[in-house]
Amino acid sequence: MSHATAQRRPSLPALTAVRAFSAVNILLFHFSNPHDFGPFAAIVDGGYVAVSFFFVLSGYIMAYNYADRAIDGRLDKREFWTNRLARLYPVYILGLLISWQMLRLEWNAQTHPMFFAGVVLTPLMMQAWQPILATFWSTPAWALSVEIFLYACFPWLAQIKGPRKNSRLIWLWWGVWACGMILPLLYVGLHPDGMEVPNRFSSGWWLRALKFFPLQHLPTFLCGVLLARIQARVHVSNAKRMALALGGIAGWAGFLFLAYHTGDTLWLYPLLHDPLLVPFYACIIFGLSADHWLAWLIARPALVAVGEASYCLYILHFNIWQVLHDRGVLAALHLSRWDPWISYVLILAVAMAAYRWIELPARGWLRKTAKRKLTKQPAVAAAG
Numbered sequence: 001m002s003h004a005t006a007q008r009r010p011s012l013p014a015l016t017a018v019r020a021f022s023a024v025n026i027l028l029f030h031f032s033n034p035h036d037f038g039p040f041a042a043i044v045d046g047g048y049v050a051v052s053f054f055f056v057l058s059g060y061i062m063a064y065n066y067a068d069r070a071i072d073g074r075l076d077k078r079e080f081w082t083n084r085l086a087r088l089y090p091v092y093i094l095g096l097l098i099s100w101q102m103l104r105l106e107w108n109a110q111t112h113p114m115f116f117a118g119v120v121l122t123p124l125m126m127q128a129w130q131p132i133l134a135t136f137w138s139t140p141a142w143a144l145s146v147e148i149f150l151y152a153c154f155p156w157l158a159q160i161k162g163p164r165k166n167s168r169l170i171w172l173w174w175g176v177w178a179c180g181m182i183l184p185l186l187y188v189g190l191h192p193d194g195m196e197v198p199n200r201f202s203s204g205w206w207l208r209a210l211k212f213f214p215l216q217h218l219p220t221f222l223c224g225v226l227l228a229r230i231q232a233r234v235h236v237s238n239a240k241r242m243a244l245a246l247g248g249i250a251g252w253a254g255f256l257f258l259a260y261h262t263g264d265t266l267w268l269y270p271l272l273h274d275p276l277l278v279p280f281y282a283c284i285i286f287g288l289s290a291d292h293w294l295a296w297l298i299a300r301p302a303l304v305a306v307g308e309a310s311y312c313l314y315i316l317h318f319n320i321w322q323v324l325h326d327r328g329v330l331a332a333l334h335l336s337r338w339d340p341w342i343s344y345v346l347i348l349a350v351a352m353a354a355y356r357w358i359e360l361p362a363r364g365w366l367r368k369t370a371k372r373k374l375t376k377q378p379a380v381a382a383a384g
Contacts, residue, residue, distance in 0.1 A: 009064060009065060012061075012064075012288070012289050013295075013304050014288040014289075014294075014295035014296075014298045014299040015060075015061070015285060015288055015289065015307075016303075016307035016308060017298045017299050017300065017304050017306075017307050018057075018284065018288065018298065018307070019054070019057065019307040019310040020303045020304070020306035020307035020310055023050070023306070023307075023310035023311075023313040023317075024306070024313070024348075025043065025044065025047040025050050026047050026048070026050050026051070026140075026314060026317070027047075027313065027317045027344065027347065028044045028047055029044060029047025029048055030047075030139075030317070030318060030321070031317075031321050031343070032044060032340060034260075041260060042256045042259070042260035042261070043253065043256055045259075045260050046255075046256035046259055046260065048200065048272075048273065049256070049277055052217075052220055052273065052274045052275075052277065052278065052281070053277075053281045053284075054143070054314075055146070055147075055150070055217050055220045055224065055274075056220055056223055056224040056227070056281045056285065057224060057281070057285055058147065058221060058224060059150070059154075059220075059221040059223065059224025059225040059228070060224035060225070060227050060228045060231075060285050061224075061228075062151070062154050062158070062224075062225065062228075063154075063158055063224065063225040063226075063228030063229065064231070064289075066080065066154075066158060067158045067225070067228060067229065067232075070154075070155055070158035070159050071158065071159055071161060075155055077155045079370070079371070080151075080154075080155060081151065081152065082366075082370040083367055083370075084151045085148070085366075086362070086363045086366035086367045087311075087359070087363050088125075088144060088147065088148065088311070089366075090358060090359060090362035090363065090366070091311065091315055091316065091354060091355075091358060091359050091362075092125070092141065092144055092315060093123070094316070094358060095138050095141060095315045095319050096122065096123065096137060096138055096141070098316065098319040098323060099138050099318070099319040099322060101326075102137050102138070102322070103119070103137060106118060106136055106137060110132075110133075110136075114132065114133065117130065117133060118133045118136035118137060119137075121133060121136075122136050122137045122138070122141065125145045125148045126145060127142060127145050128142045128145035128146050128212045128213060128214050129145070131205060131208035131209040131212050131213060132205065132208065134208060134211075134212035135212075138315075138318065138319060139318045140314055140315055140317070140318050141315065142212050143314070144315065145212075145214065146212070146214045146217050149214040149218075150214070150217065150218065150221040153218065153221075157221075157225050158225060162226065162229055166230070166233055166234050169226070169229060169230060169233065169234075170230060170234075172226060173226045173227065173230065173282075176219050176222050176223055176226060177219065177223055177278055177279065179219050180216075180219030180220055180223070180274065180275035180278065181271070181275045181276070183210060184210060184270045184273070184274070184276075185271075187206060187207070187270050188270055188271070192204075192206040193205065193207055197269075198269050198270060200269070207270070210270060210273065211273050211274075216274065217274060219275065220274055220275060220278055223278050223282060224282075227282050227286060230286070231286060231289055236286075236290075238290045238291055238292040239292065241286065241287045241288075241290040241292060242290070242292040242293070242294045242295075243287070244283040244284075244286055244287035245283060245284050245286075245288050245294055245295075246294065247280075247283055247287075248279075248280040248281065248283025248284035248285075248287060249280075251277075251279075251280040251283070252280040252284070255272065255276065255277060255280075256272075259272060306348065306352070308355060309352045309354070309355035309356075311355075311359070312352070312354040312355045312358075312359055313347070313348065313351035313352075316347070316350065316351055317347050320346070320347045320350050320351075321343060321347060324343055324347075325343075330342065330343065
């Protein structure tokens with residue numbers, strides 16, 4: 001059996017279900033009025049923080065499935081990267097094709113050199129390395145530019161064995177988290193863009209770099225990788241894990257309520273964008289990687305099904321919304337009276353269909369094709 005595709009550990013359905021909530025929250029953040037959600041307005045208003053949660057969870061799941069093989073030298077790096085790209089790229093390109101008309105707006109918004117740079121960098125998943133172009137063509141795609149960089153780093157990150165003592169491993173986790181806090185704190189202290197109260201509508205170069213530049217998110221991803229190491233080595237009872245999950249949810253929600261009810265502040269928005277909430281994400285992920293009633297309650301089949309399609313939902317939701325509204329699809333179907341709720345339902349349906357009929361088949365075909373090429377190469381070399 002191939003090293004990179006060897007049998008994985010038991011699935012964690014509660015974490016898959018949490019992915020559904022996070023992806024839907026991003027959808028509502030982009031295309032809703034938070035006030036419509038009453039007591040949950042702060043959660044919707046802070047939906048952007050879900051991207052950071054995905055980075056932590058991604059590092060955790062990668063390490064949960066592959067770290068042992070990486071440490072033992074059994075992980076085929078090239079096959080691992082091929083498999084990751086096979087999962088991400090087909091739907092990523094689909095998102096760009098759906099939103100091709102955005103290029104007209106980009107032509108008017110960018111200088112010509114920057115426009116052509118965006119046209120080249122975005123299909124290559126490299127747009128986030130230039131903060132001005134991070135949201136070029138397809139707004140959510142910047143996160144995939146970060147994700148592909150993190151996957152490129154993972155085989156080496158996963159080989160780090162870390163301290164032998166569990167207490168030192170936990171301190172290392174906190175040290176990595178603290179490193180992730182450095183740049184946001186410097187931004188707060190220096191406010192290089194000259195904005196006293198940055199918010200989601202601010203567009204300073206340094207703020208965009210803080211939000212989108214891939215290196216800034218490396219500590220967050222590494223926190224997920226180390227958390228999987230802690231999960232494997234530190235025994236914690238199911239009751240305590242449930243308490244950790246509940247505490248993480250309470251802390252995450254508490255900070256979002258603070259941000260929502262205190263309004264824009266100099267320090268809160270830059271810190272919320274990535275590192276500040278990572279300890280709460282870690283508690284949620286660690287706590288739900290267990291067998292207790294909270295994990296059972298969250299891991300309902302419908303939520304797990306949406307969670308499996310969460311990548312499609314994330315990468316396509318912005319573009320599908322534009323198709324529905326900019327091209328008058330809802331008006332033509334006489335569905336405008338039920339908007340925006342009908343839009344949410346249609347977007348979710350399209351995302352789940354894309355997962356079933358595009359992501360899964362394309363991923364399987366690309367992996368089989370790459371596997372055939374990889375297995376033929378040693379024979380060619382031997383013949384030579």
